[in-house]
Amino acid sequence: MSSLHDLKLFLPEAILICGVLLVLCADLFAMNVPALRRKLALGITLAAFALAALALWSVHPGAAGAVSLFSGMVVVDSFSIYFKWLFLAAGAVVAILSYSSLEVERPQEGEFFALLLALTVGMFLLASATHCLMIVLSIEFLSICSYVLTAFKRNEPNSTEAALKYVVYGALASGIMLFGFSYLYGLTGQLDIREIGKAMAGLLASGGPASNKLICSIALVMVFAGFAYKIAAVPFHMWCPDVYQGAPTPVTALLSVGPKAAGFAVLIRFFTTVVGTAAVPWPALFGLAAAATMTLGNLAAIRQQNVKRLLAYSSIAHAGYMLMGLSVFTPQGVDAVMLYLGVYLLMNLGAFLVVMAVRDSTGREDINGYRGLSQTRPLLAVTMAIFLFSLAGVPPLGGFVAKFYIFAAVLQKAGPWYDVLALVGVINAAISLYYYARIVRVMFLTDAEAGAAAHRPVALPYCAVMLILAVPVLILGVYWGPLQTFAANSALVLNY
């Protein structure tokens, strides 16, 4: 297959890369027209997203269901396409928000939007990577863009500190992951994950030395550590609260959904391809990680005073729910996680969007800044309540349906371990309601502080995007068929 043909299927990524370059060049030329710079950067970014979406629409993996590109580096299949749609949606929403946000420093918008596009490219590559090298490269690419974006509020020490922590943890996690890959290479002599999977099956099945299994397990746990860092699962979650709090809020919103989804994409692909479930006790390991992640996330969130930090812990907890769905290693589990990611994208972006709007209008990020929001900004308060209750999984909102599928997948794989896990899950769901309701409480049940009415009005794009996100959350609560079918069909290409 010629690489020219490969490029045709690589069109969405190519468009995004062109977008990066264009934004940078345009910014250079528009340097002297300050009024135009921001508009231009946003325009090119959105155009790139739109064209990429168009290209993505036209990409079909063909009859075989999956096409490998560039000698097995990346693959185009319906699984990666599902995730790419998520990334595009998140990227476009965040681009619009960043344009209005006061937290994105004025003279630097060119860089910001270029980095945003580059981050999206990184996520695209990660979702379709099938080669260890490609995985490492795209994770690093993604991470570096994230570091810079996190540090984008250069005048605030919080932001810089967060970025530094992010770098240190990130470097450690990638190091461990690379080490794991090196073991895998040593064991199998392969870097393509499909080949590694075949070789591993041979290694473990042929009655070779018992140490094989041990080494395989160690290598895979190391790789898992790298991915767990991306999805912020315990015990690799430490960076998450600081980074989410310190980063500019639009960036936080993107980090909490985009790279997390990308992390799950590569996690699902890697472990379903490489590991036969019988060889290593994955369900137990994933289940333990899941239980620890959601419990820690939820318990830590209870005491938080800063809403961004609270949502950071909540996003850790959500990674736990999704890991729980993954731990069953059944098609139902993977479907459930993919559906969850779709719904989670909407509601979490929405919640951060309200945080952003409140911050821009009052300059507050702490919970008390939300006092009486239902009186001063009814729209913000109502949509925030929808997003938060959806995150808590209260029917009839989208978040409930997503949780329902996760629990259904876990219980379907009957067994004592799964029953206990599901029980831990629902207890966590009840705990999470408490801290989400804390925010709702200050918004609805307390009176506004004096002088609250004098704050800046909420920017129009915020309101528009807020509604665009809230309506699907409501609709998905009663009619989720299409999204679920899409997710399930996309996961069909994974064979395990």
Place this chain on the structure above:
Amino acid sequence: MPLIGAALILVLACVKQAVNGSKEFLDNASRAVGLATCAIVLLLGCFLWKNFDGASTKLQFVHHFVWMRQFNIEFFLGVDGISITMVLLTALISLVAMVASLPWWGKVDSHHFSQRKVPGYMVMFLLLETGMLGTFCAMDFFMFYIFWELMLLPMYFLIGIWGGPRKEYAAIKFFLYTLAGSVLMLLCMIGLYYTSGPSVLADGTATPHTFNIMALSSMGQAGLFAKAAPILGIAFSKIIFVGLFIGFAIKVPMFPFHTWLPDAHVEAPTPISVILAGILLKTGAYGMIRFNFQILPEAALWAATAIGAFGTINIVYGAFVCLAQRDLKKMIAYSSISHMGFVLLGLAAMTPQGITGAVFQMVSHGLISPMLFLIAGVIYDRAHTREIAGFGGLAQNMPEYSGITGLAFMASLGLPGLAGFIGEFLVFVGAFVQFRIMTILSATAVIITAAYYLWTMQRMFLGQLNEKWKSLLDINWRERFTLYPLAAMVIFFGFYPVPIFDLMNKSLHSLMAIVRVTPPMGS
């Protein structure tokens, strides 16, 4: 049935649309819309009643089609004898509570809860009514769960925004308790789904599993769940039974899970207490009948004694706690706990009289406790305190109020000739053959009940009139509109309960046949 729901939703949309109007006009418009909706719902309910065939055990007025094919979830509404009784009660009590939420036909203070954020209140109120009606009509477990949870959110806001001084605490406590119960229920629901056998959807598609309550019931009665693989070493049906039961018991509320109720009741505004006591508590008992008894009959037999014991604890404990209360509303709240104990006891007995008595008790308590809460609301609106001991001699300047309170108290303590008596009597008759000691204990608690009601009467209405309360006015027309119809019904059903029996007897007897025919577990 969905007509009602659809009408409600439409009206909700209208109310939201109207948000642009001026404050005064908007408030009155949304009040009118709310009132009209409740009245229409009641009318539709009566229409259903008229066309309901009491001689049939089948579901009636069924609306049944496939909702979510991916998970074999159906849109399945219908009523049988038990649910139509509850639907009628819901429609009636909602209307009463709606009237009680209106500031018309009687003077209220400017900071009365009915003057604050009226459109929001009405939207939440109607959502709540949708949830309650849906819960009683849903015949698909998934739908039931959605409606069940749909009751939570509006209730949280109704207590939290329009409630009393400790409203925030009460609202979150109510929310957390019930949510904890319902997530357990969610697990059990999924467990049941995956254990259920093949079924057929409304459009004839065959499916491996089902959420259809009717299909689940017939599977359960055929012993499918009794034979299912155990979970963590305990029999499947027992675990599911306990999980579901706790979920419902929190709502009833049963003894160890009851602590949310006094807080929620006391802090909620009067109409919301009325709905809480009148209907919400009944959803728990209804759930037990519909799920625990119909789907898992053999586990129900296994648990009967325990349920009876908890029922007895509820009755006795609730009565004693009432004696110690100084706040009128709190006393009424605890008396609700006591009276719901009769429902549990009657259900546990599983004799014809017991179950009929339990459901009748649900109805009569659904009529009497709203009266009691309205009464507490009347005095609180005027005196801004509910301290029982602080009153005295009120009969002198509020004779009408004293009379109606006397009637409600008598009905609640089970005076023959009033509705409360029939339910309690039937429960005792039914339970006596099964649990002698518990029944005797419960019967003695009735004396305590009489004691606290009479003592309250005496402290509030008799004796020297407290100078402070000399200017209190007797009840106004709004309160008459709410109290007299309920009082009339309490008296009517006290003498002539046959209409209600006619409605529900067939369904109850078929339920009983199910439970009794099933062999006990392990034998």
